[in-house]
């Protein structure tokens with residue numbers, strides 16, 4: 001662990017030097033802000049001035065709704081995950097169950113007919129819709145009518161969702177991705193926020209029009225997905241020397257969508273500003289952690305949206321949702337790692353979501 005954190009500190013110091021700041025950090029707990037207009041950087045170190053890490057935690061606290069008995073089911077959020085196909089059933093489950101464990105009231109999964117019984121068998125808590133089809137199960141001549149039917153079925157539910165997560169375990173079947181494109185267009189018309197991850201990013205990288213200029217779209221690329229986006233949109237390679245500025249350009253080139261670039265530190269930009277969340281984390285890289293993150297961002301984004309509606313804009317709800325989601329995911333991963341070490345799995349991290357939330361934002 002010592003060595004792991006040492007690596008983080010060295011990378012933080014390197015990035016701080018790259019950004020032209022003269023701070024010296026002895027802390028892993030740094031969250032930076034780069035402003036679009038003047039590359040302003042706010043960096044604070046633990047033990048010195050106010051730490052920006054505390055901002056991530058206080059953002060999480062400020063957007064988490066209080067639990068009180070006057071509320072009815074649904075007010076804490078209804079999330080839907082579009083994903084799950086023949087190959088992947090774990091990813092949509094991880095995303096949807098994480099949303100519930102964080103505090104959403106209802107969590108739906110919209111998946112292929114094959115995947116549905118499997119996902120249902122993981123949990124009775126999830127509402128699973130076996131609606132999507134892959135090419136192999138639909139004859140060429142039936143494709144048009146089947147896709148119209150799928151769209152009509154999903155549309156019946158659309159207005160009830162506070163946020164969609166598009167892509168965990170979705171697969172890359174062309175017919176299925178065409179149907180999902182139509183669903184995304186409808187979601188956009190109805191101002192439903194979308195968190196796009198996994199194969200959803202494969203789709204969007206080839207169909208930027210689906211999200212371009214939509215301020216309620218969040219993209220959560222991992223290393224590979226980010227590389228593909230940069231190549232496609234900026235027509236160059238990833239530049240880690242100037243990572244935050246490149247992220248800013250990428251988000252702004254896609255018309256101000258919010259991008260959460262996952263990694264050693266998570267970097268987040270909506271094309272106007274860049275922030276990073278470097279707190280906690282774990283050296284274990286088992287598959288599925290990005291799926292927890294997508295479900296987590298969806299819930300916090302839905303909550304942040306309600307808050308911003310009520311209290312006026314501070315930061316965009318998508319930025320707030322990403323910062324809170326990233327902080328919680330990393331905290332849960334660190335708790336799970338403390339306990340399980342090398343054998344830490346995604347399900348162990350999910351089990352730590354509740355304790356992490358309670359540590360950061362105790363129920364009063």
Ligand SMILES: NC(=O)C1=CN([C@@H]2O[C@H](COP(=O)(O)OP(=O)(O)OC[C@H]3O[C@@H](n4cnc5c(N)ncnc54)[C@H](O)[C@@H]3O)[C@@H](O)[C@H]2O)[C@@H](O)CC1
Pocket residue numbers: 087088089090091092167168169170171197198199222223224225287288290291
């Ligand atoms: N249990 C499950 O059902 C899971 C399904 N998943 C789904 O699997 C599908 C494909 O996602 P992938 O993340 O594999 O797609 P990627 O395109 O990110 O990864 C493809 C390949 O790149 C490699 N790779 C991944 N991260 C890397 C890194 N940091 N540096 C270098 N190479 C790296 C992987 O080993 C993999 O072979 C998505 O639908 C995703 O949601 C994943 O979410 C993991 C868990």
Ligand SMILES: Nc1ncnc2c1ncn2[C@@H]1O[C@H](COP(=O)(O)OP(=O)(O)OP(=O)(O)O)[C@@H](O)[C@H]1O
Pocket residue numbers: 198221222223262263264265266281282283285286287288289290291292293326329330
């Ligand atoms: N080197 C790292 N150190 C600490 N945390 C990390 C590191 N890399 C990624 N993370 C965290 O793990 C989470 C998932 O990121 P990752 O890059 O593993 O996503 P992914 O590849 O999409 O995962 P999935 O397997 O679910 O598809 C993010 O919240 C990120 O903060």
Ligand SMILES: [Mg+2]
Pocket residue numbers: 197198222290291
């Ligand atoms: Mg992923």
